[in-house]
Every structure is written in C-alpha cells, then in structure tokens.
Amino acid sequence: MVGPFLQEIYDKSFVLSLISVAGPCKDESCQVIKKLKVSERSGDVPSHFTEVKLKSLSLFMDKVIYSSIDRGRETVTIRFTKGGRFFASGFAYLPQI
Amino acid sequence: MFVPETSDLYADVDGQRYYFCSKTCQQKYASPEKEETGLKRRLIVAWPLAITVLLISYLVSPSVVYRDYLLLTIALPVQFYSGYGFYEGAYHSLKTRSANMDLLVTMGTLTAFVFSAYVTFFPSITIPASEVYFDASVFIITLILTGNFIENITKVRANKAASKLIGMIPNVTHFITSDGEIIDKRTDEIAPGDKILIKPGEVISVDGVVYDGKSEVDESSLTGEQEPVLKVSPSEVSSGTVNLNGILRINVTRTGKDSTVNQIYELIQKAISGRVKVQRIADVFSSVFVPLVITAAIAASLFWYFYLSSIGSALSVEIAVLVFVSVVVIACPCAIGLAGPITLLISSNVSSENGILVKNASALDRLSKANRAVFDKTGTLTEPDPIVTSVSIMPGYDEADVIAMAASVESSSNHPIAKAIVSFAAGRNIPLADVRDVEEIPGVGIKGRVKDVAVRVSRAKKEGGSSVSINLDNILAGSLSLSYKIRDSALPAINALGLLGVKTAMITGDSLEEGRRIGRELGISDIHAEVLPADKSEIIKQYQSAGDYVIYTGDGINDTVALETADVGIAMASGTDIARESGDIILLNNDLSHVVYSKIIGDKTIGKIKQNIGWAFGYNTALIPVAGGILVPLFGLSIYSFLPILAAFAMGMSSSSVVINSLLLDGKIRRLLNRAAESYDGKEAKTGN
The missing domain is CATH 3.40.1110.10 (Calcium-transporting ATPase, cytoplasmic domain N)
Incomplete structure (x- = not known):
C-alpha cells in the first residue's frame, strides 16, 4: 500500500541541474565541485534537455548531466523528504571531451 | 574546508573560478614566488626565537624573576609577525562563516599564548602557580610554517615536467622579413603567418610548417620518443622540440597559448583540478571536519577539566587548556584536501614526459577498471596510409x-x-x-x-x-x-594488455577476411568487420552492457562518437593541434605501447590517491584521540608537557607526508614503464583473449 507522501510525488517531473560549490582548499586553490540539484519542474524546460522516464516519475536533465551519469556508470540516488526537499547523491561530474 | 561562493577570495582562470579559503592561499596562487620569499622571512625570524624560548623554558627555573616576562617578549615576534598569515586566514574564515586550517592554528596558538600571558601577569590567580606554555605557542607556528615550506618545495619538484616544457621556449626567434632578411624578434611578437628560421641546435619556439630546408628534429620533450624525426617541406613542427642538424624555414601556424607546448602545459596544470570518484569521500569529510574538531577539542577539554576538578587536582585548568590546544593543532584537514590533486599532478607530469596527455583526469578511475580494449584497424593497428x-x-x-x-x-x-x-x-x-x-x-x-x-x-x-x-x-x-602495414608496436601492445588481464577486440570497415587476417597476426579473436563508422559506438555499448569497461583507441578527429561512448577514449593524435582531438587521453607519438602505459598509469594513480586519502584519514583518526588524552592512563598527565609541540610537528608534517608519498608514484610509474618497454621484444601472437 502506498502512503500519502509517495502518492504526492507520483506523476511528477523533476529537473536535474548542476550547481558549483567550492571544494577543499590547501592545494593552493579551492577546486570547483559540480553537484546535482533536484527541483520540481515548473514551466517549460529548455528544449535541449533530455527526458528520462522512471516508472511514474520523469527527470529532465541536460546532455552534460546525462552523459556524466551514463558514462561514469553512476548510481544516482534522489531522496525526497517529507518537508518537500530533494537531495541527490552519488553523482560525479564528467567534463565533456 | 569548503568555501562558500560568497567568498570574495577568488581568481578566474581560463573560464574556471577558483575560491580561496584564506588570503594566504590566494596570495600563494597569485604570486607563489612572493609568497615563498615571505615564508622564508617568517621562518628566519621564527626558528631562532622559538629555540631560545624552548631553551629558556627548560633550562631556566620558573622561580627566576622575570623569566616569564622574558619568554613573553621573545615570543611576541613569532606570535604576531611569523604567525600573522594564520590570523589573517582565520579572519577570512570567520567572515565567510566557513572553517579552515588557519582557524585551527589560530585557536591553538592563541589559546596557549593568551593563557601563558595571563599566568605571567597574574601568577597568583591559579594555585599552585601554573606553568607558562610560550614554547608550545611559538612552536605551533614555527613547525606549521616549516611544513608549509617543505610542501612548497616538494610541489615545485612535482611540477618539474611542466616547468621544463615552458622553460625550453627561447625568448628570441629569427624572423624572416619580406625582403628575406633575418632579424631577431621576441618570441611573443611572432604571429601566425610569419616566416621564421631555426638553426641547428635551437629549440623551435612556435608551431609551424616547414617550407624550406631539411633537418632532424628531437621531439622527445613532447612525445617521449628519443628517435629524431626527419622534417622536410611540408612537415609540421611543434614548439618545444629541438632542431638538430639542419636549417629549417618555417611558416608559423600557432603561437603563444595556441602552440603545442602551451596546450600541453595547460593540460598538465588542469590535471590538478580533475576529480576522481574516491575524492568524493574526502570532499564530504572535509566539509564537516573542522567544526567536528573544534567540538571534539571543547568536549575533551571540558571532560578533563571536570574530571580533574572532581578528584581535587590543581591542574584542571592547565590540562584543559593543553588538551584543547593539542586537539585543534593535531587535526589536519589539509592533507585530505591535498591527497588527490598532488597525485594527479605528478601522474600528469610523468605521462606527459612519455607523450601521453591526460585530458580528463576522471578517466583514470575508469582506466583502472578497464578490462576490454577495442582498437580501430586502419590508422590505429595499422599505419594510416597504404x-x-x-x-x-x-x-x-x-x-x-x-x-x-x-x-x-x-x-x-x-x-x-x-x-x-x-x-x-x-x-x-x-x-x-x-x-x-x-x-x-x-x-x-x-x-x-x-x-x-x-x-x-x-x-x-x-x-x-x-x-x-x-x-x-x-x-x-x-x-x-x-x-596497410601493421604498426610495429601493435603486437607487443596486444600481448602486454593480455598480461594485464585486458581482453582485446578490433573494429574495421574492411571485409571479414581482411579483419581475420590482421586478427590472426595480432592474436585478436574478437573481430567486428564491415562496420559502418556510425555503428562503432553500438559495438562498444554491447561490450559495456556485458559488464566490460572499455578502452577504445582510434583517430582523435574522425572517431569522436566512439571515443565518447567508450569508458576511456584514447586518441592517436593526427596532428599537433591537441585542442581539436577528442578523447580522454591523447597519444602524441602514435605508439600503441602507450595504450599499455596509460593503463599502468591509471592503475597506479588511483591506487596512490586511495593510499593518500587513507593515510590522511588514518592520521587524523589516530592522532585526535591521542591529543584528547587517550594515552594518559598509560603515560600520565605529564605527556601534556610536550604534546602540544608534538601536535604542531604532526600537523606541519601531515601535508608534506602526502606530497612526499605522492612523489614516490613518479619513481614507481617510471620503473613499471621501463619494465614494460623491456618486455616488448616482438613475441609471437597469442591466440584468443
């Protein structure tokens, strides 16, 4: 039996985008680390975004993110909290060659 | 030590923004020579005064009048001149509401200094009178500065290949005017389209095409290949190579940032900003490390204060202060942050010296897992031209x-x-x-x-x-x-990959019979023949679906899709314009044995990064409880008479130990590559994979 919280997130679309955070220092510079941000889709997404359907969810992401997950063979976990926040983990950005 | 994007300490380099946790780091990045000079000056002040403080502390009795005032006076220059950089860094850390190493050092050294100064001016406040710990406060600063200095000089050594490349380019080039006159011009004034003359023995300063003359050119600085290459019209020549024995007249094609040497230099420098997967653990740990350490220091300090007070010990305040100082000083997040970048820098230097350019450091992860090597036939396993x-x-x-x-x-x-x-x-x-x-x-x-x-x-x-x-x-x-002649390096490379446990396969657009003929000669039984260029990536995906991690070696200009589909794309460079080549790794000298070398370098680099991160974790995990007092039941409270200084030594050496351990990678890789080269003796093709 599916609880009320999970019912809320079915049939929804989410957008994965990249944000940059500054990483650890003491190597003469703080490396930029690209992290994944998950947000609920509101409005149109850019036309170049790829749609990935997962059972009853849709994820929209651009080619860079898709390629990083696909090429890096990542298992990205997206957690949804009851407070309505979304967290993604297990993502490693791969620069395009 | 994550720095939020609100930090105003940043530098934009080649479209990438780098943040700095402190002014020290930013200055070090912007002008490393100036920073090194400043560091030397601070050390010259710190060491003699720190030793003097130590000697007076241990050789002169506390009962001697004004002893503590003398110690305070001698400690002041060390505390506030030599240690100034840490205070500035701590200020920026607090301003951005982040936490960095400078904050830990400042908390440790100022706690010891302020406590000691308080005891000096108000000796009767504690009963019995407490000791002063100016030796701890000055040695914290001195030893950590020394650690920084050692780290600087070892890092310069780590970057020697890149520095050597840039240092080779002459400042002056012989420019040929439209009248045919030869004049000397500054190299940075030469532009594409100019004509230049290179005399025997001179380093070629820019990229170009020979239009007159004939000479042998030593390209080992770029490709690692010792055999000189004959250059005649219309051969391409690269900056950083040495003209050996003839005069060459060259039409300039690329200069400055676009030249081959600069492209290689920038790739090596960018290597340290690459991230491998295992560093994710280090990143997460670093983000919480400093607040955790401060919490642990406060907790340990309070524990000892209340425990010793409860048993009636007069040393409760003193020990609490020393515990706090020891814990904040001994913890070093710097080593964790350094573990990956310094290893990547060294690995990148060694590979570039062998004509292997790593464009994408994250590929090293996948390279270390690679168990299938797929080769294109024409131009890769065979010479490109019939x-x-x-x-x-x-x-x-x-x-x-x-x-x-x-x-x-x-x-x-x-x-x-x-x-x-x-x-x-x-x-x-x-x-x-x-x-x-x-x-x-x-x-x-x-x-x-x-x-x-x-x-x-x-x-x-x-x-x-x-x-x-x-x-x-x-x-x-x-x-x-x-x-099409099979490359001399093909058979030894296939054999060596087999010895490394990597299965091989070949893709060709030629007929099945031709594919099988080449396969028989090379010992490759997985042949995909009559393949359209667009279908190469599908074959690679089939191997990946079966669980293989695939290296694809092909033409960097014409095989873009296949190179991007494979887990690791290795491109045989078809020119000197590296920026145009697709591929995670570019081979500059078209020697297939370098595919094997790349695999070896990938394996060893990832192994070393894991080792460094493990060392940095273990170091901190083991030493923080020691600083917190876990050894007190064995050695008694007297260990705190020297533990703060030992803690400073440990912190100072933590980053240096990571750098030195990474430098060992250089020697290890070279030995393995030499052994691999010696084993290439044209063995008979082995059958099957």
Missing part, C-alpha cells in the same frame, strides 16, 4: 618508366593510393614528368597524358589492401599491390 608492397611489369616495358608514368599522373591526386605511389617513386629516385589533361574519377582511378602517352591508373580494393593497374595507351603495362 604502401606499395609489390610491382609487376608486363614484358616489353621498363619498370622505372611505368612507375614514373603512374606516379606523375597520381601526383595530381590526394588519394592515399596516389600518395603511396608517389612516395614509392621518390623512394626509388624515379623523377616525375609533366602531366596534362588530368582527370580523376572517384571510385575508379585517374588518367592523364605524360609525354604524349595516355596513362590510366585504375584503383581497386582487394583482400588485405588495394591493387592498381597501369595502362599506357590502353595497353596494360603493369600493376602494383598496396597494403
């Missing part, structure tokens, strides 16, 4: 005349077969004649008139290559056979 392998001339015709006729007509064509025939004629010193009425028919051949003879050269594919029939005035006069 060569004439046999000549058959009909009776009544002179061989040299027939070849001269064919080569003369073919000299008007850019077809690979045409180039092979022209090259064959040149190799036999057969002069070409004038040609007229040339007409090339795609897919068929070429015809023209040479000395009033109608020459028709027909090209046809056959198993293993091509055949060419030469008709003179519509009569068959001779034929040539051409084939």
Whole structure:
C-alpha cells in the first residue's frame, strides 16, 4: 500500500541541474565541485534537455548531466523528504571531451 | 574546508573560478614566488626565537624573576609577525562563516599564548602557580610554517615536467622579413603567418610548417620518443622540440597559448583540478571536519577539566587548556584536501614526459577498471596510409618508366593510393614528368597524358589492401599491390594488455577476411568487420552492457562518437593541434605501447590517491584521540608537557607526508614503464583473449 507522501510525488517531473560549490582548499586553490540539484519542474524546460522516464516519475536533465551519469556508470540516488526537499547523491561530474 | 561562493577570495582562470579559503592561499596562487620569499622571512625570524624560548623554558627555573616576562617578549615576534598569515586566514574564515586550517592554528596558538600571558601577569590567580606554555605557542607556528615550506618545495619538484616544457621556449626567434632578411624578434611578437628560421641546435619556439630546408628534429620533450624525426617541406613542427642538424624555414601556424607546448602545459596544470570518484569521500569529510574538531577539542577539554576538578587536582585548568590546544593543532584537514590533486599532478607530469596527455583526469578511475580494449584497424593497428608492397611489369616495358608514368599522373591526386605511389617513386629516385589533361574519377582511378602517352591508373580494393593497374595507351603495362602495414608496436601492445588481464577486440570497415587476417597476426579473436563508422559506438555499448569497461583507441578527429561512448577514449593524435582531438587521453607519438602505459598509469594513480586519502584519514583518526588524552592512563598527565609541540610537528608534517608519498608514484610509474618497454621484444601472437 502506498502512503500519502509517495502518492504526492507520483506523476511528477523533476529537473536535474548542476550547481558549483567550492571544494577543499590547501592545494593552493579551492577546486570547483559540480553537484546535482533536484527541483520540481515548473514551466517549460529548455528544449535541449533530455527526458528520462522512471516508472511514474520523469527527470529532465541536460546532455552534460546525462552523459556524466551514463558514462561514469553512476548510481544516482534522489531522496525526497517529507518537508518537500530533494537531495541527490552519488553523482560525479564528467567534463565533456 | 569548503568555501562558500560568497567568498570574495577568488581568481578566474581560463573560464574556471577558483575560491580561496584564506588570503594566504590566494596570495600563494597569485604570486607563489612572493609568497615563498615571505615564508622564508617568517621562518628566519621564527626558528631562532622559538629555540631560545624552548631553551629558556627548560633550562631556566620558573622561580627566576622575570623569566616569564622574558619568554613573553621573545615570543611576541613569532606570535604576531611569523604567525600573522594564520590570523589573517582565520579572519577570512570567520567572515565567510566557513572553517579552515588557519582557524585551527589560530585557536591553538592563541589559546596557549593568551593563557601563558595571563599566568605571567597574574601568577597568583591559579594555585599552585601554573606553568607558562610560550614554547608550545611559538612552536605551533614555527613547525606549521616549516611544513608549509617543505610542501612548497616538494610541489615545485612535482611540477618539474611542466616547468621544463615552458622553460625550453627561447625568448628570441629569427624572423624572416619580406625582403628575406633575418632579424631577431621576441618570441611573443611572432604571429601566425610569419616566416621564421631555426638553426641547428635551437629549440623551435612556435608551431609551424616547414617550407624550406631539411633537418632532424628531437621531439622527445613532447612525445617521449628519443628517435629524431626527419622534417622536410611540408612537415609540421611543434614548439618545444629541438632542431638538430639542419636549417629549417618555417611558416608559423600557432603561437603563444595556441602552440603545442602551451596546450600541453595547460593540460598538465588542469590535471590538478580533475576529480576522481574516491575524492568524493574526502570532499564530504572535509566539509564537516573542522567544526567536528573544534567540538571534539571543547568536549575533551571540558571532560578533563571536570574530571580533574572532581578528584581535587590543581591542574584542571592547565590540562584543559593543553588538551584543547593539542586537539585543534593535531587535526589536519589539509592533507585530505591535498591527497588527490598532488597525485594527479605528478601522474600528469610523468605521462606527459612519455607523450601521453591526460585530458580528463576522471578517466583514470575508469582506466583502472578497464578490462576490454577495442582498437580501430586502419590508422590505429595499422599505419594510416597504404604502401606499395609489390610491382609487376608486363614484358616489353621498363619498370622505372611505368612507375614514373603512374606516379606523375597520381601526383595530381590526394588519394592515399596516389600518395603511396608517389612516395614509392621518390623512394626509388624515379623523377616525375609533366602531366596534362588530368582527370580523376572517384571510385575508379585517374588518367592523364605524360609525354604524349595516355596513362590510366585504375584503383581497386582487394583482400588485405588495394591493387592498381597501369595502362599506357590502353595497353596494360603493369600493376602494383598496396597494403596497410601493421604498426610495429601493435603486437607487443596486444600481448602486454593480455598480461594485464585486458581482453582485446578490433573494429574495421574492411571485409571479414581482411579483419581475420590482421586478427590472426595480432592474436585478436574478437573481430567486428564491415562496420559502418556510425555503428562503432553500438559495438562498444554491447561490450559495456556485458559488464566490460572499455578502452577504445582510434583517430582523435574522425572517431569522436566512439571515443565518447567508450569508458576511456584514447586518441592517436593526427596532428599537433591537441585542442581539436577528442578523447580522454591523447597519444602524441602514435605508439600503441602507450595504450599499455596509460593503463599502468591509471592503475597506479588511483591506487596512490586511495593510499593518500587513507593515510590522511588514518592520521587524523589516530592522532585526535591521542591529543584528547587517550594515552594518559598509560603515560600520565605529564605527556601534556610536550604534546602540544608534538601536535604542531604532526600537523606541519601531515601535508608534506602526502606530497612526499605522492612523489614516490613518479619513481614507481617510471620503473613499471621501463619494465614494460623491456618486455616488448616482438613475441609471437597469442591466440584468443
């Protein structure tokens, strides 16, 4: 039996985008680390975004993110909290060659 | 030590923004020489004064009048001149509401100094009178500064290959004016389109194409290949290579940032900003480390204060202060942050010296897991251009005349077969004649008139290559056979990959028979023949679906899709414009043994990064409880008379130990590559994978 919280997130679309955070220092510079941000889709997404359907969810992401997950063979976990926040983990950005 | 994007300490370099946790780091990045000079000056002040403080602390009795005031006075320059950088860094840390190493050092050293100063001015406040710990406060600063200094000089050593490349470029170049006069100009004033002259023994300062002259050029600084390469018109030459024995006149194509040397230098420098997966653990740990350490220091300090107070010890305040100082000082997040970048820098230096350019550091992760190597055939396993392998001339015709006729007509064509025939004629010193009425028919051949003879050269594919029939005035006069020569390095590379546990496969657009022929010679049984260029990536995906991590080696310009699909794309460079090449790794000297070297480098680099991160974790995990007092039941509270200084030593050496451990990677990789090179003795093809 599916609880009320999970019912809320079915049939929804989410957008994965990249944000940059500054990483650890003491190597003469703080490396930029690209992290994944998950947000609920509101409005149109850019036309170049790829749609990935997962059972009853849709994820929209651009080619860079898709390629990083696909090429890096990542298992990205997206957690949804009851407070309505979304967290993604297990993502490693791969620069395009 | 994450720095939020609100930090105003940043630098934009090549479109990438780098943040700095402190002014010290930013200054070090912006002007490392100035930073090093400042560091030396602070150390020159710190060491003599710190030793003096230590000697007075241990040799002069506390009962001597004004002893503590003397210690305070001597400690002041160390505390506030030598240690100034840490306070500035701590200020920026607090301003951005983040936490960095400078904050830990400042908390540790100021706690010891302020406590000691308080005891100096108000000795009767604690009963019995507490000791002063100026030796701890000054040695914290001195030892950590020394650690920074050692780290700086070892890092310079780690970057030697890159520095050597840039240092090779001469400041002055011989410019050829439009009148043919030769004048000396600054290298940075040379522009594409200019003509320059390179004399024997000189380093070529820019990229270009030879238009006159002949010489051998030593390209080992770029490709690692010791054998000089003959350069004649229209050979390409690269900046950073050495003209050995002739005069070359060159049309300049690329200068400055676009030149080969600069592209390689930038790739090496970018290596340290690459991230491998295992660093994710370090990143997460670093983000919470400093707040955790401060919490642990406060908790340990409070524990000892309340415990010692409860048993009536008079040392409760003193020990609590020393515990706090020891814990904040001994913890070093710097080593964790340094573990990956310094290893990548060293690995990148070693690989570039061998003509292997790592464009994408994250590929090293996948390289270490690679268990399948797929090769393109033509241009990768074989030489890119066919060569004439046999000549058959009909009776009544002179061989040299027939070849001269064919080569003369073919000299008007850019077809690979045409180039092979022209090259064959040149190799036999057969002069070409004038040609007229040339007409090339795609897919068929070429015809023209040479000395009033109608020459028709027909090209046809056959198993293993091509055949060419030469008709003179519509009569068959001779034929040539051409084939693609297997690269000398192909067989040893396939064998070596097998020894490393990597299965091999080949993709070709040629017929199955031709594919099998090459496969038999090289010991590759997985052959994919008659493959359209667009289908190469599908074959790679099939291997990946079966669980293989695939290395694909092919042409960096024409195999973009396959190189991007594979887990690791290795491109055989087809020119000197590295920026145009696709691929995670670019081989500058077209030697297939470097595919093997790349695998070795990937394995060892990832192994070293894991080792460094493990060391940095273990270091901190083991030492923080020691600083917190876990050894007190064994050694008693007296360990705190020297533990703060030992903690400072440990912190100072933590980053240096990571750098030194990473430097060992340099020697290890070189030994393995030498061993691999020695084992290449053209063994017989092994069957199967």
